[in-house]
Amino acid sequence: MSLTNPFIEQRADPFVYLHSDGYYYFTASVPEYDRLELRRAQDLAELATTxxxxxxxxKPSSGPYSDLIWAPEIHYIDGTWAIYFAAAPNREIVDNAFQHRxxxxxxxxxxxxEGQWSEPTQVDSGLASFCLDATCYKHNGQWYYIWAQKDAVIPGNSCLYIATMDSPTHLSSEPVLLTKPEFDWEVQGFLVNEGPAVLHRHGRIYxxxxxxxxxxxxxMGLLSIDENADLLDASxxxxxxxxxxxxxxxKHIYGPGHNSFTTSKDGQRDYMIYHARNYKGIEGDPLWDPNRHACIQPVLWSEDGLPIFGSPQNEIEFEG
Structure with a gap:
């Protein structure tokens, strides 16, 4: 079957998780930045219509997580569902809106x-600065937490870090810097490395x-590492x-990024879920333009086992 992009309109920073119950779970930033929305479907394509x-x-009306709710991700960590998100104090109280944790x-x-969700707990990286866009990944029995955070010394808005976890809300190692904005294509407008997503295939972690x-x-940029190497060694x-x-x-697909990965039900086909706009004449602050839409793109593989992301497509051939 063919599937037309946008896949789900006005949902930025899209995250899809295929659980062992056979459901695909989807969450994303909503244009109002005021809540955590969760949806599910038994077919990936049906997430758009479920x-x-x-x-x-x-969000509450005041407090440390009362504004600008960004980039949620849902993970299932050893029997516990966790939704990670970035949030800031209310802008009426704090002069600088971008105080996210x-x-x-x-x-x-x-x-x-249908669950009764806990009150938010801060996931403290030990670095007292702007941070966002956390993801989790289990490798060789160990959970890892990967996120974006502003460094006190490195110029720019955010770098990527990794640490181990001993619970869904607690890190068990010091942060390790993986990448900073340094190339020309990483420093256009803002100096940013953010929105990490893990893809593990053919002996490498991407x-x-x-x-x-x-x-x-x-x-989008790409890091990779041998699956047998120490993930906490940046070298x-x-x-x-x-x-x-x-x-x-x-194709009028502008600013593709902040993706996640999922698979077909049988695990044989990889898909990338990302957001993009279909125009570039943004009026005002891009943050408040609601039209970052969730899109879907198949990930192919070369004979050498390397990922082929291609270019964004308006229509894809989809096999669930």
Missing amino acids: NEIVDVWH MYAITTQADNPL LTYSASATDERYC NWHKALSPIFVTDEE
């Missing part, structure tokens, strides 16, 4: 759409991330010199 959509948490809510419910301002210059990671997914002017 009636199973629940707002599992709304990372938080998590959790539930032990079988169906997270980590995509997004760079530059959130307009048509937004694009083991290889950084691609060029972006791997960029704006396609001809």
Whole structure:
């Protein structure tokens, strides 16, 4: 079957998780930045039309996580559902709106759409600065937490870090810097490395991330590491010199980025879920333009086992 992009409209920073119950779970930033929305479907394509959509948490009117709720991800960590998100104090109280920290809510419910969720807990990296866009990954029995945070010394808005976890809300190692914005394509408008996503295939772990301002210059970079190497040793990671997914002017797909990965039900086909706009004439601050839409793109593989991301497509051939 063919599937047309946008896949789900006005849902930025899209995250899809295929659980052992056979459901695909989807969450993303909503244009109002005021809540955590969760939906599920038994078919990946049906996430766009499902009636199973629940707002599992709304921001309070005041406090440390009362504004600009960004980039949620849902993970199942050893029997606990966790939704990670970035949030800031209310802008009426804090002069600088961008004081984000990372938080998590959790539930032990079988169906997270019906669960009683905890109050947010801050996931403290030990670095007292702007942070966002956390993801988690289990490798060789150990959970890892990967996120974006502003460094006190390195110029720019955010770098990527990794640490081990001993619970869904607690890190068990010191942060390790993986990458900073340094190439020309990473410093357009803003100096940004953010939105990490893990893809593990053919003996290597790939980590995509997004760079530059959130307009048509937004694009994706790639780190990779041998699956047998120490993930906390930054020297083991290889950084691609060029972006791997960029704006396609001809197709009117602008600023593709902040992706996640999922698979077909049988695990044989990989898909990348990302957001993009279909125009570049943004009026005002791009942050308040609601039209970053969730899109879907198949990930292919070379004979050497390397990922082929291609260019953004308006229509894809989809096999669930």
